[in-house]
Amino acid sequence: MTATNASPPDADVAQGKRPSDGLGDEKLHQLLYDMMLIRRFEERTMQAYQQAKIGGFCHIYIGQEAVAVGSINALKDDDPIVGAYRDHGFALARGMHLNYCMAEMYGKITGCAKGKGGSMHMFDRDRHMYGGHAIVGGQCPLGVGLAFASQYEEKDNVTLCYLGDGALNQGAFFESMNLAAIWNLPVIFVLENNNYSMGTHISRGTAMANDLSAKAEAFGMRYAECDGLDVLEVYDCFSREIAKTRGAKNPQWKRGDWDQIAYSREGATPGPAFINVKTYRYQGHSMSDPQKYRTKDEVGEYKERDCINVLVNHLIESGKATQEQCTELDNKAKQVSKEAVKFAEESPEMPVEEMFTDVYANPFGPYVKGGLPNIITNENSGE
Amino acid sequence: MVATHGRTIQYREALREAMEEEMRIDERIFLMGEEVAEYNGAYKVSQGMLEEFGPKRVVDSPISETGFAGLGVGAAMYGLRPIIEFMSWSFCLVAADQIINNAPKMLYMSGGQFGCPAVFRGNNGAGGQLGSTHSWCVESLFSHVPGLKLAVPSTPRDAKGLLKAGIRDPDPFFNLESERMLGMGLHGDKDYSRYLHGGKWAPPENDNDFVIPLGQADIKKPGTDCTVIAAGRPVHFALEAAEALEQEGIDLEVVDVRTYRPLDIETIAGSVRRTGYAVVVDQSWPFASVGAEVASQVYEHCYDDMDNKVIRVHNDDIPAPYNRQREQDMLPNAKKIVDAVRAVTYNA
Secondary structure, X not given: OOOOOOHHHHHHHHOOOOHHHHOOHHHHHHHHHHHHHHHHHHHHHHHHHHOOOOOOOOOOOOOOHHHHHHHHOOOOOOOOEEEOOOOHHHHHHOOOOHHHHHHHHOOEXXXXXXXXXXXXXXXXXXXXXEEXXXXXXXXXXXXXXXXXXXHHOOOOOOEEEEEEHHHHHOHHHHHHHHHHHHOOOOEEEEEEEOOXXXXXEHHHHOOOOOOOHHHHHOOOOEEEEEEOOOHHHHHHHHHHHHHHHOOOOOHHHOOOOHHHOOOOOOOOOOOOEEEEEEOOOOOXXXXXXXXXXXXXXXXXXXXXXXXXXXXXXXXXXXXXXOHHHHHHHHHHHHHHHHHHHHHHHHOOEOOHHHHHOOOOOOOOOOOOOOOOOOOXXXXXXXX | OOOOOOOOOOHHHHHHHHHHHHHHHOOOEEEEEXXXXXXXXXXXXXXXXXXXXXXXXXXXXXXXXXXXXXXXXHHHHHOOEEEEEEEEHHHHHHHHHHHHHHHHHHHHHOOOOOOOOOEEEEEOOOXXXXXXXXXXXXXXXXXXXXXXXXXXXXXXXXHHHHHHHHHHOOOOEXXXXXXXXXXXXXXXXXXXXXXXOXXXXXXXXXXXXXXOOOOXXXXXXXXXXXXXXXXXXXXXXXXXXXXXXXXXXXXXXXXXXXXXXXXXXXXXXXXXXXXXXXXXXXXXXXXXXXXXXXXXXXXXXXXXXXXXXXXXXXXXXXXXXXOHHHHHHHOOOHHHHHHHHHHHOOOO
């Protein structure tokens, strides 16, 4: 194994260069717009939930926008992502149309999953988004499987597997970290660390919460952390780490010299990583959270460092955008969010007959002898 | 007795043939599980496969069922065709979230965008004096879940044909094998029923396209007096019972369910209509079981055609005991089936 992929970013770091230095104004405006889009979309989501137009559990992404936007923009378009149930932000950052995301929450047939998944289960095959998953930690083995598969097919992909700090204490997380390490899989475990698993502060629920590098160290895995309220810092961190993960090779594809396999963080070959992104959610865990476990002052302090304001200030101070441009982007985000609600409201309900499709890709019936079935696509799934 | 069944083949060899043949024609298939590679399979099912397919496609996993079962689901979503081996289905319970949430529901929850064409397979049922936690029969647990397919093959022929169908199928497929049957066939035709001679035991040789469609029950022994419905190892108990009852002039028809999902109720009901009597045998526990489901469907389909109620034969409703004889007493066996048939046909 060679470390070719790891060297350029490290050299840049030594010279004080940041990957985000190379982003043009247009791209910077897009990052800002993506965050505004999520913010305004989520405001509409809350409104619709309060009007009982959206049901079930609904987890709002406001405050954390920089995490999804910064990390996803550091990926290639065909790199898989998979995450937990606070997933509207990922869906939009990955490019899912707002209309399909909102319609899904309305349970409409025009939703990204035809109204079968809801808020916690956003999927977008065309954009390599392998879902929001609602059982805490259950997405970690899936992320490992996606990375295993891309490595198996010798593709040059990196999988981002997002998890909240609550998932840190699930067995699935530890098993996944171990599998990623022993097979050196091209996966990055992205800890969206907003300090609270529902209402339990991370210090109360997670050992070594004051030094989460211990989690990675236990598996000989690279550890990084970044300020999740600064989208450019998130982008920088992920650009560097993704480059160090891309091209990871499986040491066990060669038999026989297992005692030579050693995992090392220093001067590591491309391989998996664990990134602690420190962020904060402004809203409750879900829409039904009275938030007795934290003070208004605490929330207020974080709002002082709001991720959208941080970028707006940076762009204006550095002359890369004007206040008017920023306001215009925000107005546009408000407008399309409003349109998404209209689209969702006007869309038809999931029809009764749709209840019974997508249970089996190959529903019980005559079996075609010989011939391998194709991979499931939108075209041939269902009945 | 002249062996007319063609090949001498063990159940474990049939499973291996199925995997090898499919892996030769589809690069996307890999086998992963505990001890499947360097150890050559804890039960020698995958013996020699590492040599042929290499460590990329025959992968030893650490003892992390949640991790590697979930890996299989993720890899299947991506487009691979994983075969995930559980050394025993008893060990799959720690992976429940992956195999009963993620695998069978992914297609539905994603609105048809991502399915899970993965196979999960391993030993099911009491081994020999392993105590209760190692003696799970999971067919009743998992048949409950829409979105998956589940087979309990009873012969090498069925094991091969059903596993090949399951590997090719785009839906998650659970293959419930049996430690106690893996070696059956080792001694030619001496260790299984004569009713299975004549081509019912072994799969055909050199036929890559030998596949048994999922959802087709099989009449293992035709008969006229009473239908016994079973799957997996209890099929052999039923055939043993048929042999015993033949001496009393009772001619059993033994219907092998083969797959509980999909369930071929047409074949089962057709048989019960002919004989007028039904005994349902199931190696899991009686309450809310596949046996209860089959019995219920038999009533729905054959209510006017039956000359008596359905009698079910199950595990006794207790955790599996360790004691050798008591464990045998607890499982469904030929004696229990004989008693059930006598009880149900008394008015014939």
